[in-house]
Amino acid sequence: MKISASFLGVPNIGQTLRRLNVTDVDYIHVDVMDGKYVKNKTLSFNEFKEIPNYTRKRLDVHLMVQNPLKMIDNYATLNLAYLTVHINIKDNLEKIFQKCQTYGIKVGLAVNPKDDISIVFPYLDKIDLVLIMSVEPGLPGQEFIKSTLTKIDSLKDEIKRRGLKTLISVDGGITLDNVKYLKDVDIIVSGSTITKSPNFQDTIKKLRA
Ligand code: DX5
Numbered sequence: 001m002k003i004s005a006s007f008l009g010v011p012n013i014g015q016t017l018r019r020l021n022v023t024d025v026d027y028i029h030v031d032v033m034d035g036k037y038v039k040n041k042t043l044s045f046n047e048f049k050e051i052p053n054y055t056r057k058r059l060d061v062h063l064m065v066q067n068p069l070k071m072i073d074n075y076a077t078l079n080l081a082y083l084t085v086h087i088n089i090k091d092n093l094e095k096i097f098q099k100c101q102t103y104g105i106k107v108g109l110a111v112n113p114k115d116d117i118s119i120v121f122p123y124l125d126k127i128d129l130v131l132i133m134s135v136e137p138g139l140p141g142q143e144f145i146k147s148t149l150t151k152i153d154s155l156k157d158e159i160k161r162r163g164l165k166t167l168i169s170v171d172g173g174i175t176l177d178n179v180k181y182l183k184d185v186d187i188i189v190s191g192s193t194i195t196k197s198p199n200f201q202d203t204i205k206k207l208r209a
């Protein structure tokens with residue numbers, strides 16, 4: 001299980017990124033919100049492009065935006081591990097996959113808590129990762145939605161049945177207590193559990209334990 005640390009909602013992004021850089025966290029999860037797909041709005045690419053000045057970790061970019069297609073050229077210039085868009089957006093998903101392919105970017109599709117997990121099944125052989133949202137997208141520090149666990153199981157079964165290599169990532173509300181249910185997912189995204197703790201490395205170690 002890999003860990004992707006989200007800095008959403010922290011008071012000092014630069015300082016948080018520097019502190020994460022000296023941990024063994026696998027990726028930095030960059031939550032991008034446009035104020036349309038979700039109510040909130042985060043910094044724009046102009047600010048996010050400064051991230052490599054604070055950390056050498058690879059970025060796991062999560063675009064909670066209605067029109068990600070036009071943003072890919074920009075984000076492709078960063079040190080990307082994954083670029084994830086939501087499945088129910090305005091832009092054409094095939095065009096997004098094509099663009100990511102030309103850049104050699106690994107692409108993910110995110111599924112919201114209200115959506116049935118089977119909506120992602122037709123895309124499983126075209127993407128690298130499924131990001132299962134375990135909270136409503138938009139805010140850090142929300143409570144983990146338990147029905148996510150059944151979704152993970154169905155998705156795992158489908159991936160196995162078809163002999164695919166698609167990774168499963170889970171995002172939102174993960175705590176030192178509920179992480180035990182997520183041991184066999186490929187990547188967990190953790191925000192507040194890490195960033196609100198006094199010792200980031202110690203918390204990351206506990207999440208992995
Ligand atoms: C929610 C974001 C998550 C969230 C994670 O919209 O996509 O990445 O910030 O934060 P925690 O772990 O605090 O739920």
Ligand code: ZN
Binds near residue numbers: 006030031062171189
């Ligand atoms: Zn996220």
